[in-house]
Amino acid sequence: MSKGELTRQRIVEQAASIFNQRGYAGCSMQDVMEATGLEKGGLYRHFSSKEELAAEAFRYALKRAVKLRTTDVDASHGAIGLLRSYIARFVETPSDLPGGCPLLNTAIDSDDGNAVLRGLALEGLRHWKARLSAVVKEGIRGGEIRLEVEPRRVANTIIATLEGALMISRLEGAKTALRDAQASLDTMLSEISSPELARNEASPRAS
Amino acid sequence: MSKGELTRQRIVEQAASIFNQRGYAGCSMQDVMEATGLEKGGLYRHFSSKEELAAEAFRYALKRAVKLRTTDVDASHGAIGLLRSYIARFVETPSDLPGGCPLLNTAIDSDDGNAVLRGLALEGLRHWKARLSAVVKEGIRGGEIRLEVEPRRVANTIIATLEGALMISRLEGAKTALRDAQASLDTMLSEISSPELARNEASPRAS
Numbered sequence: 109m110s111k112g113e114l115t116r117q118r119i120v121e122q123a124a125s126i127f128n129q130r131g132y133a134g135c136s137m138q139d140v141m142e143a144t145g146l147e148k149g150g151l152y153r154h155f156s157s158k159e160e161l162a163a164e165a166f167r168y169a170l171k172r173a174v175k176l177r178t179t180d181v182d183a184s185h186g187a188i189g190l191l192r193s194y195i196a197r198f199v200e201t202p203s204d205l206p207g208g209c210p211l212l213n214t215a216i217d218s219d220d221g222n223a224v225l226r227g228l229a230l231e232g233l234r235h236w237k238a239r240l241s242a243v244v245k246e247g248i249r250g251g252e253i254r255l256e257v258e259p260r261r262v263a264n265t266i267i268a269t270l271e272g273a274l275m276i277s278r279l280e281g282a283k284t285a286l287r288d289a290q291a292s293l294d295t296m297l298s299e300i301s302s303p304e305l306a307r308n309e310a311s312p313r314a315s
Numbered sequence: 316m317s318k319g320e321l322t323r324q325r326i327v328e329q330a331a332s333i334f335n336q337r338g339y340a341g342c343s344m345q346d347v348m349e350a351t352g353l354e355k356g357g358l359y360r361h362f363s364s365k366e367e368l369a370a371e372a373f374r375y376a377l378k379r380a381v382k383l384r385t386t387d388v389d390a391s392h393g394a395i396g397l398l399r400s401y402i403a404r405f406v407e408t409p410s411d412l413p414g415g416c417p418l419l420n421t422a423i424d425s426d427d428g429n430a431v432l433r434g435l436a437l438e439g440l441r442h443w444k445a446r447l448s449a450v451v452k453e454g455i456r457g458g459e460i461r462l463e464v465e466p467r468r469v470a471n472t473i474i475a476t477l478e479g480a481l482m483i484s485r486l487e488g489a490k491t492a493l494r495d496a497q498a499s500l501d502t503m504l505s506e507i508s509s510p511e512l513a514r515n516e517a518s519p520r521a522s
Contacts, residue, residue, distance in 0.1 A: 129427040129428075130340060130427065130428065131338055131340055131341070131424065132341075133337060133338060133340040133341030134338070134339075134340030134341070134428070206427070207426075207427050208423075208426065208427075212423065212482060213423055215482050215483075215485070215486045216415075216419065216420055216423040216424070216482060217338065217423070217424075219414075219415065219482075219485045219486060220336040220337065220413070220414050220415075221336075221337065221341070226486070229486055230486050230487065233483060233486055233487070258495075260491070260495065261495040261498060261499065264480065264483060264491070264492045264495040264496065265476065265480075265495055265496060265499040267479065267483065268475070268476050268477075268478075268479030268480035268482070268483055268492060268495075268496050269472065269475050269476045269479055270475075270479065271475075271478075271479040271482060271483075272474065272475030272476055272477065272478040272479030272480070272482070273471065273472075273475035273479070275419060275422050275423060275426075275475070275478060275479070276422075276440060276471060276474060276475055276478075278422070278426045279422045279426060279433070279436055279437050279440055280437065280440070284467070284471070285471045285475060288465075288467065288468040288471040288472055288475075289471065289472060289475050291468060292468065292472040292503060295503070295506060296499060296502070296503070299502060299506070
């Protein structure tokens with residue numbers, strides 16, 4: 109990376125932290141200048157507007173969150189096992205960017221506001237739903253999940269329950285709501301498993 | 316109400332709409348002056364600071380949301396029926412204050428920010444959880460809900476799933492996620508019902 113690219117990257121990382129904590133309206137270019145130690149000219153050389161910087165910062169924040177929630181997730185125990193692993197990762201590993209989940213924050217922040225951020229949040233949500241739906245479809249194809257299960261409904265329920273529980277957990281300053289969500293989603297996953305598979309699980313064998 | 320009280324009430328109502336859509340940082344006293352048509356002196360006669368006004372506006376917004384979600388909810392079909400009615404009301408009747416659910420908005424907005432608003436959001440959440448937990452406890456006492464069910468877990472799961480689904484629905488501009496959440500919560504409620512009751516429900520009778 110050139111020196112200019114490094115500076116740009118540093119701006120994006122620091123802006124991502126501030127935007128994720130304070131929201132779009134709560135973070136000014138002045139705040140970013142103070143956080144990065146750059147002069148106005150230095151900052152505007154890289155980003156011509158707050159909107160441009162906020163979009164870039166959100167892309168970075170979301171990529172980081174997705175990486176944290178998907179890297180090395182255990183995929184060796186079938187579709188239901190993989191869904192349980194995604195859920196466990198979300199519950200156990202909080203965002204490493206201050207301010208919580210960037211998708212939740214930006215969705216709430218932009219639903220009456222910035223159209224560019226709203227579009228990016230929607231895109232992030234669609235990717236997440238597609239990833240979870242694909243696992244459910246794979247589970248149905250493999251006979252692990254009941255045929256009549258609606259992949260979209262499972263994906264929506266997992267995302268909604270986790271994000272809602274994160275909201276509660278952050279407000280309460282305790283993990284209880286996230287653990288409760290995990291327990292309820294676990295029950296849902298047992299429910300959608302094929303009866304045959306549930307029987308096999310009851311009599312474990314070497315795999 | 317005196318003329319002064321009426322003016323104060325009008326300020327609170329209009330501020331509640333703006334804060335609920337734009338968040339604390341996104342709404343200035345100037346915005347409230349413009350919305351109400353009041354001069355600076357007129358506004359500050361009633362509220363000495365933005366923080367004081369935001370707190371009052373949130374109290375008003377939350378009270379209005381709770382009223383909308385609880386008034387005339389059908390309580391004539393036992394605990395499980397009442398929980399289903401609360402869920403259906405949330406899914407079918409959106410906030411009549413622009414910007415969506417004030418509890419969700421303020422929780423996300425204040426979790427890294429304003430401590431007064433955060434405290435009020437936490438209080439609102441506790442009341443909601445207590446209301447739902449009480450219904451679950453009543454259902455357990457009456458033999459309608461399984462003895463081993465944890466009321467807190469049910470309350471947390473209902474709130475998390477509904478609020479998370481509302482986030483998705485507002486972002487997507489469609490009710491699908493809320494309907495999916497409702498279907499999944501319906502299954503959870505059937506799961507926690509006593510087996511005896513489930514049998515009785517299968518053979519309906521006059522009540």
